[in-house]
Amino acid sequence: MNKNGMMRFWTILMTCLLLSGFAIGALQARENRGVAPVVVRDKEGQQVGLYQESHxxxxxxxxxxxxxxDGWPELPGVREDVKIVARALEDNGFHVQTVLDPKSDELEKAFExxxxxxxxxxxxxxxxxxxxHGHTVRPGWSKDPMGYIAPADAPNPERDPAGFEALALPMQRIEEYAIRIHAKHALFLFDSCFSGSLFGINRAIPENISYKTEKPVRQFITxxxxxxxxxxxxIFRRQFVAALAGEGDMNGDGFLTGAELGLFLQEKVIKYSNGAQHPQYGKIRNPDLDKGDFVFRVGVRVIEVSSNPALELEFWKSIKDSRNPVLYRAYLEEFPNGVFAAIAKAKIRAGFGERNEPRPKTxxxxxxxxxxxxxxFIDGKPMGPTGPDAHALAPGEHEIRVEKAGFEPFETRLELAAGGEGxxxxxxxxxxxxxxxxxxxIEGGCFQMGSxxxxxxxxxxxxxxxxxxEGFRLxxxxxxxxxxxxxxxxxxxRTEAEEGKGCHIYAGGSWNRKDWANWKKPGEGQSNRDRDPARCVSWNDALAYLDWLNRExxxxxxxxxxxxxxxxxxxxTTTRYYxxxxxxxxxxxxxxxDAAGKxxxxxxWTALSCNDxxxxxxxxGSFRANGYGLFDMSGNVWEWTCSLYKLDYDGSEKHCVSKGVDGKRVVRGDGWISTPRNIRSAIRIGNDTNVAYYHLGFRLAREF
Structure with a gap:
């Protein structure tokens, strides 16, 4: 082998080794699929960004x-369905989590x-x-049917209806999940049969994709x-996968919307089941969550921005000084939208004899x-307002800062190549x-609730x-x-008490609503210090506070x-008090x-014999904390929870309900007027969401 042949051999060998190594890295990065902004290339090579993350x-x-x-018949084909659906969604840019054969508690934990x-x-x-399996129950108290999905341990409702309703997951719970989600778009597909009033039928196909993607939506297809x-x-699974592959794109615009998907599945499943199945689709009955449309990009290869920057940087360091365009093509194939893509393209042009072309200096x-x-501000120099106009800058690292009165400033740094864009x-x-x-x-765990x-x-x-x-913070x-x-x-x-509902106080041997009482003046002759708990606050007032705090x-x-x-x-603890x-x-x-209050x-009523x-x-914080370091969990003021009050526990105690759900909310802990009986750890009552008391406040929780 001559010298040139030997050089060519080593070049090809090194390229293969690099590509094989980074192919392994790409496989490892599959677990991170969906966690970076999805970039889609259409037929003209233009990039269209749809979502920040896809899960x-x-x-x-x-x-x-x-x-x-007394159980349901098995569905062995579901195991293969899960694999095929997961693979199809991964190909569409989603990070996919699969759960097989969950029991009732495992099903809820999976969703939550x-x-x-x-x-x-x-x-x-x-x-x-x-x-x-899915099933429909028609409660005697309602004309609307209620749909359920059946976990692995749910009995057949024809043989054990009470057991089924105790373990199956109702669509009401799915609705709660849908409302709790912060993500702008959520699509729920059920390869099950049931009816219910969770969503309204909607057959409209949107005409303007960019407009629809900006609006929140919760869509459902059964x-x-x-x-x-x-x-x-x-049949439903096969047609869903076919739709993702492009068959569901009815108007040929390269997008598959939730509405298009619903219409496609309805037509195809009815056809191929010979009328045995009639899919239903629509949007949640909520005016804040029914304006948009879920969107898939079909007919193109979905590529993600590099989800392993360390891997990309290592690759680039290994080739950045080379004059061989083959290596830069390998980089672009693995990282088409990489940080160094513009430099790689410039080096490829140089490697093909285009060195004499004037290179961009900015x-x-x-x-x-x-x-x-x-x-x-770029490198400390004011450049005017943000907007579509580009700033021409020399290659290298630049400091970007954006300021506006009343806002926290934004700062970042950006590496810019000659001829590059950012x-x-x-x-x-x-x-x-x-x-x-x-x-x-608070670390999660199990305990005996109640007394x-x-x-x-x-x-x-x-x-x-x-x-x-589950674990949470309080x-x-x-x-x-x-x-x-x-x-x-x-x-x-202005609180509901200030808007005319008043606040309830105990006077003259009974509870009375006083128009003058509110959080600013919760009682005659009572303190209202800065460190006192806020009182005369309704459940709705507490939610308004939370909305503001989360927004801020x-x-x-x-x-x-x-x-x-x-x-x-x-x-x-398991004792009467903590x-x-x-x-x-x-x-x-x-x-x-206590004696001071008496x-x-x-x-x-009976007072404590001590004097606080x-x-x-x-x-x-005036009293000793409990074992978790929490103060005033008994006494001082009752505290609102987010749970629906039921006289007997039925599982509602484990969940939050939204503002529009009828019924009382649970309050816990009792207040400064409490008897020894009522400061026990198990004490619980229900209160209307728009009613305030001068011994009722709230404390906040959040996830880990």
Whole structure:
């Protein structure tokens, strides 16, 4: 072999080694699919960015429990369906999580864990796919049917209807999940047959994709209607995959919308099932979540921005000094939108004898932002407002800063190559006066919720039962007057008490609504210090505070569920109070109705024998904390939770409900007028969402 042949051999060998190594890296990066902005190349080679992240949860139930002959028939074909659907979604740019044969609690955990992890990004799209049995129940109290999906341990409702409803997942819960999601687009597909009033039928095909992608939406598609049966060899799955491959793009624009998908599946499944299945599709019955349309890009290869920057950088370092264009083509094939793509293209041109062409001496940067009236600073020099106009800059690293009065400044750095182009998207966050609460991390676990039948002073709505909660964070203190005042001043908010509903106080031997009472003046002759808990606050007022705080901080604060509240209050204890079974230490841990309160008010109920020094409300943190470091979990003020109140526990204690759901909400902990009986850890009552009391406040929770 001559010298030139030897050189060519080593060049090809090194290229193959590099490509094989980075092919392995690309396979490792498949786990990160969907977590970077999806870039789609159309027929003209133009890039169209649809979503920041794309995540899918694919659940299949093939092996139903049938120990006593009262279960569902098995669906062995579902296992293959899950694999095929997951693969099709991955090919469309989704990160996919699969769950097979979940039991009732595992099914709920799958939904909640997935939403908690991926549902917060407002520019994300989430897809949920369930394959398994479904069923419709017609409650006697409602003319509307209720759809359910069946986990692996749900019995057949024809043989055990009560057992089925206890374990199956109702569409009401799916609706709660849909509303809780922060992502702008969510699509729920059920390869199951059932009916219900969760969504309204919608056959419209959008004409303007870019407009639709900007609007939030929750869409639903089922494989069939009530009383229809899903075959094990799923027609619905085959047609869904075909739609993603491009067959569902009815208007040929390169996009597949949720509306197009629903219409396609309805036509094809009815046809190929010979009329045995009638898919239903539509959008949630919620005016805030029914304007947009879920979008897939079809007919093109979906590419992701590099999800492994370390791998890309290592590759680039290994070839950056080479004069061989083959290596730069290898880089571009692996990282077509890489940080060094412009440089690689320039080096390829140089390698093909184009060295004599004048090389560009500058690059271009476009800076955009989410606000108007801002100013761009590049390397400390003001360059005018953000917008579509490009700034010509010398190659190298540049510091980009965007400022606007009343907003936190945005800063970043960008490496620009000669002839290269870059776009910076600045997100300016308003400066806030919000006070973020000090949070305590609560590790999840299981506990006995409620009280045993032997507990002194227990009420009939405290049935003891085992409950498990995921980890969460809970505020160390109740929301204070100072914190609530900042919210009210920043938003000009008036509480429901201030708007005419008043606040309830105890006077003259009964509870009375007083028009003059509100969070600013919760009672005659009572303190209202900055560190006192905010009172005379309704559930709706608490949600308004949360909306403001989350908007100002970018966080996701909420009220705790009832189960979370009691789990945190008990702090691992099983006693009557979280400090033990005796009342003698109550004044050390809780601000209840004691000797000081009795001297001032002389209420008609039993007082604690001790004296805590506070006849009414006390500043937060004035008493000893519980085992988790939380203050005032008993006494001081009752605290709102996000859970629907039911006289007997039915699972609602583990969930939050949205503002539009009818019914009372659970309040826990009792307040400064509490008897020894009512500061127990298990005490619970329900309260109307628009009613305020002078011993009722709230504290905040959030996910880990």
């Amino acid at each position: 899918a949860l694919v659940i299949g139930v093939a092996g139903y429990r049938n120990d006593n002959g 864990g997935f939403i908690r992890r991926y549902g917060r990004g407002p520019e994300n799209r989430l897809l949920f796919y369930f394959a398994g 494989a069939g209607a009530e009383e229809e049966t899903v075959p094990d060899r799923s 690059g271009r940067i476009i800076v955009r932002s989410n606000v108007s009236g801002d100013t761009v 776009t910076v998207r600045a997100h300016l966050r308003p400066k806030t006066t919000a006070i973020e609460p000090e949070m305590v991390r 045993p039948a032997s507990e002194k002073g227990r009420y009939g709505n405290e049935r003891q039962h085992r409950v498990c909660v 505020a160390k203190y109740e929301v204070t007057v100072a914190e609530f005042r900042r919210f009210a001043r920043a938003t000009d908010y 901080t970018g966080a996701d604060y909420r009220l705790p569920t009832e189960a979370e509240w009691e789990f945190a209050a008990r702090a691992g 400090w033990g079974d005796g009342e003698e230490d109550a004044c050390v841990y809780a601000n209840g109705y 001297r001032k008010y002389d209420f008609q 020094g506070y006849p009414n409300v006390a500043p937060v």
